[in-house]
Amino acid sequence: MKITNEELIKNATVLFWKKGYSAVGMRELQTALDMRPGSIYHRFKSKDGLFRLVIETYVEDSKSDIEACSAFPDALAELEKYFVSVTTCPGELQYQRQCLLVRTLSDMEQLPEAIRQVVVEGMATLKSAFLLVLENAQHQGNISQEADLSELAAWLQCQFVGLRTQAFVCEDNEQTKRLISRAMSELNNAA
Secondary structure, eight states: OOHHHHHHHHHHHHHHHHHTTTTOOOOHHHHHHHHHHHHHHHHHHHHHHHHHHHHHHHHHHHHHHHHGGGGSSSSHHHHHHHHHHHHHGGGGGGGGGGGGHHHHHGGGGGGGGGHHHHHHHHHHHHHHHHHHHHHHHHHTTOOOTOOOOOHHHHHHHHHHHHHHHHHHHOHHHHHHHHHHHHHHHHHTOOO
């Protein structure tokens, strides 16, 4: 049975998300992907090539999830539900509470330049996804027409990163939900 790139990237994502780029060795990749080193290199060219695909896939999936919120009649309420869903995953998935891009930033000095660039571009892509949600929320009348949406998108991304980091280190889901509610409340009051 041939394993698809999608399955391999999913398995590699779990490993990189749990351990971080620098801490993952080739033997661990072999085990996680059930592939020999030569096959990994043939398919992905290098550990860096595989990690780049992991980051690109994560960004694209996250972007789609965030942008999907804008299609709802109340984009901000849907975004709040999304925030809750990614910050309150069960214990065995707690590593997913932390943003993979932020997790990767802690390895920034050890990363090759091409990977650094993908991470920076990924952060910009997610900011633009937040901007789309905010634009739709503004059209829905939930954010003032005078609001600087670009600045709000940057603020919202900071909130999201902080909330995900807090949720990663604190297992109190109710507190996390209250913090999300507070952030969304501030967003609703944005001038």
